[in-house]
Amino acid sequence: MEKQADITFLLSWVEQARSNNGVLPVAIAIGVVLLTSLVYHIAFATDIPHIKGLPEIPGAYPVFGHLIQLGEDHASVCEKWWRQYNHSVFQVKLGNTRAVVVNSFEDCKKMLLGNQNATIDRPKLYTFHGVISSTQGFTIGSSPWDESCKKKRKAAGTALGRPAMRNYYPMFDLESYCILRDIHKDSQNGALEVNVRPYIQRYALNTTLTLCYGIRMDTVYDELLREILHVGSAISMLRSASENLQDYVPFLRYLPNNKKNASSKDLRERRDKYLNHLLDKVREMIKNGTDKPCISAAILKDQETKLTGVEVSSICLSLVSGGFETIPGTMTSCIGSLSTPEGQIWQDRAYEDIKRHYPDIRDAWTDCYVNEKVPYLNAIVKEAGRYYTVSSMSLPRKTVTEINWNGAIIPPKTMILINAQAGNHDTDHFGKDANKFDPERWLSSVNPPVEAEINGLGHLSFGTGSRACSGQFIASRLLNAALLRLITSYKIVASESEPPNTDYVEYNQFKTALVAIPRDFKVNLIPRDSAMTTECLRLAEERTKDHYKES
Numbered sequence: 007m008e009k010q011a012d013i014t015f016l017l018s019w020v021e022q023a024r025s026n027n028g029v030l031p032v033a034i035a036i037g038v039v040l041l042t043s044l045v046y047h048i049a050f051a052t053d054i055p056h057i058k059g060l061p062e063i064p065g066a067y068p069v070f071g072h073l074i075q076l077g078e079d080h081a082s083v084c085e086k087w088w089r090q091y092n093h094s095v096f097q098v099k100l101g102n103t104r105a106v107v108v109n110s111f112e113d114c115k116k117m118l119l120g121n122q123n124a125t126i127d128r129p130k131l132y133t134f135h136g137v138i139s140s141t142q143g144f145t146i147g148s149s150p151w152d153e154s155c156k157k158k159r160k161a162a163g164t165a166l167g168r169p170a171m172r173n174y175y176p177m178f179d180l181e182s183y184c185i186l187r188d189i190h191k192d193s194q195n196g197a198l199e200v201n202v203r204p205y206i207q208r209y210a211l212n213t214t215l216t217l218c219y220g221i222r223m224d225t226v227y228d229e230l231l232r233e234i235l236h237v238g239s240a241i242s243m244l245r246s247a248s249e250n251l252q253d254y255v256p257f258l259r260y261l262p263n264n265k266k267n268a269s270s271k272d273l274r275e276r277r278d279k280y281l282n283h284l285l286d287k288v289r290e291m292i293k294n295g296t297d298k299p300c301i302s303a304a305i306l307k308d309q310e311t312k313l314t315g316v317e318v319s320s321i322c323l324s325l326v327s328g329g330f331e332t333i334p335g336t337m338t339s340c341i342g343s344l345s346t347p348e349g350q351i352w353q354d355r356a357y358e359d360i361k362r363h364y365p366d367i368r369d370a371w372t373d374c375y376v377n378e379k380v381p382y383l384n385a386i387v388k389e390a391g392r393y394y395t396v397s398s399m400s401l402p403r404k405t406v407t408e409i410n411w412n413g414a415i416i417p418p419k420t421m422i423l424i425n426a427q428a429g430n431h432d433t434d435h436f437g438k439d440a441n442k443f444d445p446e447r448w449l450s451s452v453n454p455p456v457e458a459e460i461n462g463l464g465h466l467s468f469g470t471g472s473r474a475c476s477g478q479f480i481a482s483r484l485l486n487a488a489l490l491r492l493i494t495s496y497k498i499v500a501s502e503s504e505p506p507n508t509d510y511v512e513y514n515q516f517k518t519a520l521v522a523i524p525r526d527f528k529v530n531l532i533p534r535d536s537a538m539t540t541e542c543l544r545l546a547e548e549r550t551k552d553h554y555k556e557s
């Protein structure tokens with residue numbers, strides 16, 4: 007209002023000066039008006055004007071909006087604001103971008119499931135879309151909703167859906183065997199403490215590389231494998247709002263020596279190099295008739311395909327980047343919780359439940375990638391997903407049509423941020439102990455373990471609705487298979503000198519990253535039945551020796 011009055015005053019002054027034939031005052035006045043308007047735009051204007059009827063968090067700064075208060079850990083600050091101001095849904099200004107933040111479990115569910123069509127879009131960001139993705143196309147998770155995205159999502163859905171799963175059994179068998187084979191060797195069958203994360207990173211990455219390119223790497227510290235993981239993690243950092251202010255504060259893009267743009271270009275080149283290398287290998291294998299069944303070979307060979315080269319790269323990139331951090335983040339942290347004194351009791355209960363379903367552990371090893379039928383293990387996997395919300399603010403959405411939110415009209419093109427971490431620890435939904443890791447919350451009976459019926463959505467870690475995670479079934483199968491093999495082989499006990507951090511916020515060493523990177527820790531592995539583990543490993547080696555030899 008004040009600004010409106012200023013402008014009206016200036017305009018009347020300009021009019022007066024003009025009628026007095028004063029050319030100079032007119033020019034000055036116009037300059038002042040333009041300058042005021044420019045300053046206002048730089049300092050306060052947002053892409054979407056204030057949404058009436060939706061609370062806005064007080065104290066936004068000029069230019070930066072709420073970015074300064076939000077700091078590095080947006081999920082935890084928004085969770086705090088929800089409780090402080092008693093509004094689960096509010097608006098904030100991320101620099102020049104207005105965003106609606108949704109916090110409680112019920113509101114996240116209602117926003118995504120009750121408005122599936124309206125929330126089907128994703129926002130475009132300057133650094134990620136404009137600089138990093140300019141060569142290989144956008145990943146599915148960052149693609150705005152259009153015909154191309156629809157095709158890519160459909161292709162990914164087919165490759166990752168439940169019916170396709172049986173094609174991957176040999177791969178699940180091989181990759182989960184490799185975790186145990188190498189942990190067994192490197193820990194000298196439990197004599198030395200180990201950090202489990204690198205083994206799980208290779209597990210997740212090999213799975214998606216095999217799916218996409220028919221290529222895998224056998225050694226945990228393989229150079230290409232580590233390069234893919236390093237570049238992928240660095241790019242994940244550049245995607246989060248807290249790390250990348252220039253996405254929301256445009257003038258920062260034009261500062262001399264723009265380090266963000268320089269490192270984005272460097273990462274883009276490094277990523278292009280390995281993606282092209284992988285695709286060239288597939289082309290070479292097709293030429294030599296040695297290609298393995300995989301997404302890129304199927305598309306490259308199928309002349310009829312409706313997908314362009316950039317779309318194929320984008321699908322492969324989406325699958326590789328979709329799993330390589332989320333699965334290790336979830337599984338490593340889960341192992342951390344299981345290794346605590348309380349967690350060791352859950353491990354023993356899970357082990358008993360596995361034996362109840364598979365009196366012969368060898369059968370458990372061969373069925374774990376086919377079925378998920380051990381209730382206690384399923385409960386651990388669900389709790390790991392909920393408690394360690396590795397993608398704490400999910401992936402941003404954008405409205406395509408207006409949403410009437412309890413009378414407030416959220417216009418099209420508004421950024422919607424789902425605070426999955428807050429919703430997953432909502433005491434109104436999960437009870438007073440929502441902040442505790444407890445697999446048994448997913449059981450209706452502990453002895454014998456019986457899974458509780460879930461009415462719809464269990465937790466928010468995979469998102470939900472029109473753009474829910476395409477890889478959630480495969481993720482759950484991978485977590486189940488690897489945990490079953492680990493729990494039947496060893497009792498996992500936290501290291502005394504390097505124990506895990508099991509706090510659902512502090513376990514993450516990089517809060518600015520899009521996907522959490524757990525702090526390093528070590529565990530001791532106490533063999534449960536060494537003879538049986540040796541036998542299971544021998545049989546697995548026998549079964550898998552002909553599958554996907556190292557490429």
Ligand code: HEM
Nearest residue numbers: 146147325328329332401468469470473474475476477481
């Ligand atoms: C524990 C493992 C995983 C977690 C926690 C996770 C989490 C998520 C989340 C939060 C989203 C955004 C959902 C939304 O907006 O509602 C997402 C999208 C996606 N995820 Fe996952 N994910 C995991 C594993 C995977 C895997 C293994 C793959 C592929 C192999 C994958 C592929 C995708 C794709 C393609 C999308 C984009 C969907 C779209 O935008 O249409 N994810 N994931």
